[in-house]
Amino acid sequence: MAEPDILHDKIAPNAQTKFHKWRQQHRSDGWYLNPKSSSEFKLHSATCPHLSNQYWDQGVKKPDGKSMTGTKKICSTSRQELENWAFKEAAKRGKEVKLERCLDC
Numbered sequence: 269m270a271e272p273d274i275l276h277d278k279i280a281p282n283a284q285t286k287f288h289k290w291r292q293q294h295r296s297d298g299w300y301l302n303p304k305s306s307s308e309f310k311l312h313s314a315t316c317p318h319l320s321n322q323y324w325d326q327g328v329k330k331p332d333g334k335s336m337t338g339t340k341k342i343c344s345t346s347r348q349e350l351e352n353w354a355f356k357e358a359a360k361r362g363k364e365v366k367l368e369r370c371l372d373c
């Protein structure tokens with residue numbers, strides 16, 4: 269099985285641009301995880317309203333410099349792939365995974 273794409277400002281300075289494009293391309297079939305800790309994740313659909321504001325909708329940073337990928341975004345078109353990834357991440361740290369589905373998307 270393929271690995272999900274991990275987009276994070278700390279890994280790549282253009283992560284937000286990539287994430288923005290990915291969300292546009294996968295409006296109907298994209299999923300991403302937002303980590304709350306090394307073993308807790310929230311599962312969102314690509315179009316989740318949590319990331320919607322006048323700046324991020326255009327793929328640019330907020331005036332205070334905050335970007336969508338300041339927190340890691342783990343992206344895939346397969347929920348199963350994301351669930352497997354989250355399970356492995358938690359297991360690496362000897363923890364049980366906590367995966368919640370966002371209620372707003």
Ligand SMILES: [Zn+2]
Nearest residue numbers: 312316370373
């Ligand atoms: Zn959501």
